[in-house]
Each structure stands twice: as C-alpha cells, then as structure tokens.
Amino acid sequence: MQGSSEGIKKGDSSELLSALPFIVTASHELKAPLALVRQLALSLQAGTAGETEQIARQIVLTSERALRLTTDLSRSSRLDDGLFELEPLNPQQICEEVAHELMPLYTARGREIRVASRYRPMLAVANRDLLRRIMMNFADNALHYAADDLPVEIRAATRAGGEKIRLTVRDYGPAVPVDMWQRLQANIGTGAQTMHARPQSSGLGLYVAGQFAQAMHGRIGATRHRDGATFYVDIGASTQLSLL
Amino acid sequence: MTTQPYVLIVEDDDWMAGQHMRTLQAAGIRSDHAGHALAAIDAIDTTIPDVLVLDVMLAGPNAFTLLHELRSHADLSKIPVILCTASADQLPLEHVAAYGVRRVLDKTTMLPGDLVAAVKKAVL
Numbered sequence: 001m002q003g004s005s006e007g008i009k010k011g012d013s014s015e016l017l018s019a020l021p022f023i024v025t026a027s028h029e030l031k032a033p034l035a036l037v038r039q040l041a042l043s044l045q046a047g048t049a050g051e052t053e054q055i056a057r058q059i060v061l062t063s064e065r066a067l068r069l070t071t072d073l074s075r076s077s078r079l080d081d082g083l084f085e086l087e088p089l090n091p092q093q094i095c096e097e098v099a100h101e102l103m104p105l106y107t108a109r110g111r112e113i114r115v116a117s118r119y120r121p122m123l124a125v126a127n128r129d130l131l132r133r134i135m136m137n138f139a140d141n142a143l144h145y146a147a148d149d150l151p152v153e154i155r156a157a158t159r160a161g162g163e164k165i166r167l168t169v170r171d172y173g174p175a176v177p178v179d180m181w182q183r184l185q186a187n188i189g190t191g192a193q194t195m196h197a198r199p200q201s202s203g204l205g206l207y208v209a210g211q212f213a214q215a216m217h218g219r220i221g222a223t224r225h226r227d228g229a230t231f232y233v234d235i236g237a238s239t240q241l242s243l244l
Numbered sequence: 245m246t247t248q249p250y251v252l253i254v255e256d257d258d259w260m261a262g263q264h265m266r267t268l269q270a271a272g273i274r275s276d277h278a279g280h281a282l283a284a285i286d287a288i289d290t291t292i293p294d295v296l297v298l299d300v301m302l303a304g305p306n307a308f309t310l311l312h313e314l315r316s317h318a319d320l321s322k323i324p325v326i327l328c329t330a331s332a333d334q335l336p337l338e339h340v341a342a343y344g345v346r347r348v349l350d351k352t353t354m355l356p357g358d359l360v361a362a363v364k365k366a367v368l
Contacts, residue, residue, distance in 0.1 A: 039260065
C-alpha cells in the first residue's frame with residue numbers, strides 16, 4: 001500500500017516521510033468517531049443524559065463505524081499479497097447485504113437506505129469482501145450527507161454493452177462546492193487526503209476504496225449533482241451468464 | 245443578560261449536536277441545531293442567536309464561508325462565535341479572532357462544562 005507504515009524500518013526516514021500524509025489523514029479520520037464516543041460516554045458518566053439506552057446505542061454504532069475503518073486500513077495494507085481471489089458474484093446481492101448491514105446505523109440516524117430493484121440477472125467478477133467494503137464505505141459516507149427526508153439509494157447496473165458492472169451509491173444533500181469537487185476528482189483513489197467538503201468521511205475512505213477497486217481491476221469514481229452526489233465502482237462483468 | 249441565552253449549534257453530526265444540546269439544556273441554556281451552513285443561514289434569518297457554536301468542517305460550504313457571510317451583515321457580524329472542532333490544534337484563536345471567534349474548543353479533549361462556560365462567557 002502506498003504510504004503505509006507497514007515495513008518501515010527504524011532509521012528509514014524516507015519511507016517514514018512518505019507514510020506521514022497517510023498517517024495524518026488516518027488519524028484525522030478516526031478523530032471524529034472517537035471524539036463523539038468520548039462525548040457520549042462523558043454524558044453517561046455525568047448522568048445528564050435522560051436517554052441512556054439511546055446514547056449507549058449511539059456509542060456502539062459509532063464504535064463499529066470506527067472499527068470498520070481500522071479493518072479497511074489493515075486490509076488495504078495487505079493488498080500486495082495478492083490473496084484476493086476474484087469470483088463470479090451477484091452484485092445485486094452485495095447491494096442488499098450492504099443495505100441490510102447499515103440499516104441499524106441509518107435507522108438510528110433517522111435516515112433511510114434502499115436498494116433499487118433489478119429484474120435482469122447480472123454477474124460480476126470481483127472479490128466479495130473487497131466489493132462489500134467499497135460499497136459500505138460509499139454508503140457510510142452518504143449517510144452523513146443525505147437529506148433527512150430523502151433516502152440513499154444503492155444500485156447495480158450493467159455498463160459498456162454488458163462488459164462492466166457499475167455499483168452506485170446516490171445521496172441527496174447539499175451540493176459539494178465546485179472547487180472542492182475538482183480537488184476530489186483529482187485525488188480520487190490516488191491519495192489519502194482529507195476531503196473537507198465531506199469531512200465525516202474524508203478522502204481516506206475513498207483512497208482505500210480506490211485501492212480495493214484496483215485490486216479487482218476496477219475503478220471508482222464520483223458524479224456531482226445539484227442536490228448531492230453519486231459514488232460508484234466499476235468492475236468487470238462475468239461472461240458465465242451468457243453461456244447459460 | 246437576564247433572559248436565557250439562545251445558542252445556535254452548527255454541526256453536521258446529529259449525535260454530536262444532540263450531545264451539545266443536552267449539555268446546554270442541563271445548564272438552562274436554550275439551543276437549536278443546523279446541520280450545515282446553508283441551514284444555519286436560514287435559522288439565523290429567523291432568529292438571531294446570542295451565540296453561535298460552530299463546527300469547522302461541514303458538509304457543503306464550510307464554517308469560514310458562513311463566517312464571511314455573517315461578517316458581511318452589520319447586524320450579524322457581532323454574533324459571538326465558539327468554534328468546536330476536532331482540528332483545534334490547527335486553529336489558534338489569534339488566527340480566527342477576526343471572524344468574531346471568542347473561543348476554540350477541541351472536541352477531542354473538551355469536557356461538557358467547557359461548552360457551557362464558553363457560552364456563558366461569550367454572552368457576558
């Protein structure tokens with residue numbers, strides 16, 4: 001992994017320096033959930049919180065979010081091992097699994113997540129775990145920018161005449177300013193940089209998602225809308241269905 | 245000030261905002277919440293707060309866009325601002341005081357009492 005601290009030897013200052021931006025961004029990324037957990041725990045400790053059960057639930061869900069990030073970070077550091085097997089899988093099922101797993105967090109935040117229905121079968125070539133993690137990352141990011149009354153939508157569709165599968169996460173919220181969007185587009189998947197327009201899930205999550213996509217010979221991207229954004233991952237389609 | 249101060253919290257994390265509101269409420273301070281800068285401008289148009297508690301990295305336009313907007317209106321430019329951020333170490337008070345910022349609170353180290361004390365000091 002670029003910028004990883006793994007394998008840094010004592011005294012190897014050049015590798016350490018190259019890892020610093022990544023470490024700084026990773027630290028920043030973990031700050032937000034940890035600060036929230038701390039504040040909520042202080043509230044419980046002081047006994048000022050009337051809704052003890054609700055706050056305890058918020059602590060659990062926020063901790064799980066931080067843990068997902070640390071798992072993604074350690075997973076991305078092992079991408080070079082090449083142990084990620086690609087297999088034919090149903091992308092629609094991945095979308096449904098992601099929505100199902102994030103449903104408690106969305107519900108607790110008063111938001112809605114849904115999967116667009118799909119009638120024609122699709123088969124993608126991907127690593128199930130990596131693809132799930134990419135989509136979890138996008139959907140987790142979208143959670144914080146979705147308007148209260150509009151759902152986040154996950155969708156899988158074929159592209160390029162059936163050669164590619166695109167999985168998307170669409171959110172509706174305040175538009176990202178153009179200059180920040182241009183910065184995002186320049187950095188997407190190429191570097192771990194904080195994306196100030198979407199601070200809850202900085203560029204680090206996108207960076208990791210980009211690394212995961214590359215490991216599957218895919219790519220990630222984003223589309224800016226007047227009322228939100230779409231983040232997507234393109235992966236190869238399997239030809240197995242056409243053989244049936 | 246004899247009446248309860250009214251605080252507008254601009255914070256894109258609902259749960260963090262809820263935490264601030266509980267803390268202020270326990271101290272007898274009224275507060276409301278805006279999830280981003282545009283919602284904050286709408287809320288300020290309706291009721292001018294006595295204090296603004298402002299997160300820095302917001303979705304969409306960030307805190308400084310909002311502060312520039314407030315500075316450009318005579319009646320809003322005097323609203324005391326408390327920045328409440330996880331990046332406090334990069335925002336020394338002397339660098340942001342010109343925006344009407346009275347205090348920079350570090351979300352990672354602050355105690356609930358710090359927010360109450362900062363609000364009370366700002367409205368004195």
